[in-house]
Amino acid sequence: DITDGMLHEHIEAIKTKDIIVCNNKIREAVLTLCDASSQILDYSGKVTVIDSEHTIMQSELKYSPEKISYIVHGDLKVDSEVLPETFIEKVESIDNFGDITCSKEHYGLVQLKLRTNDGDVSIIEDKNSDEGCGIGNIGYLKL
Structure with missing residues (x-):
């Protein structure tokens, strides 16, 4: 040290x-x-620098012996199975210079942990949503 x-x-x-x-x-x-x-x-604990792609998984946070600080230059995704309690307990901070995607539930948690936000944070759309289902851009349709 x-x-x-x-x-x-x-x-x-x-x-x-x-x-x-x-x-x-x-x-x-x-x-x-x-x-x-x-x-x-x-x-104070562990630092993880993300230059390409990384997904935060429940097991990564659960089994980490110390808090993790993320420095994002690439693409970071928060897996939907990450428990909010585990995220709050184990993520020390996030410095975002890249792109972060997460569910609606995790969006607020990510915002709480953001120390630097010079990138984008976006919400992953729910795949079960019926919005957007239909037919579009059809020049000719015969029924």
Whole structure:
């Protein structure tokens, strides 16, 4: 593990145009090494960076020994079987720079955990819905 002292001893300054991800134990030390415009995303448990596609499953959250922070640059989907209680307990934060899709029930939970929202959050339509069923764009129909 890196300590504040080690960070100051070996690094004079941090210059970045993008985000910095660090453990919350060294957040203050990182802040002193950066300029004021730097965006720092901290975490306390586990961090998961999503660059392509990922689906949050009930088992992933249930069996994680620590809270999870998600940094989304790709596509994140919340499985409909994820229990709201498990989501609230195990997801520390979500930083969204990509696309998140979830059910109506999970939409509010995702919004509660969003720390950064520079992407899109959308609701998955219910496949059992009768809306939209029918015939469209027909040039000729013989009955």
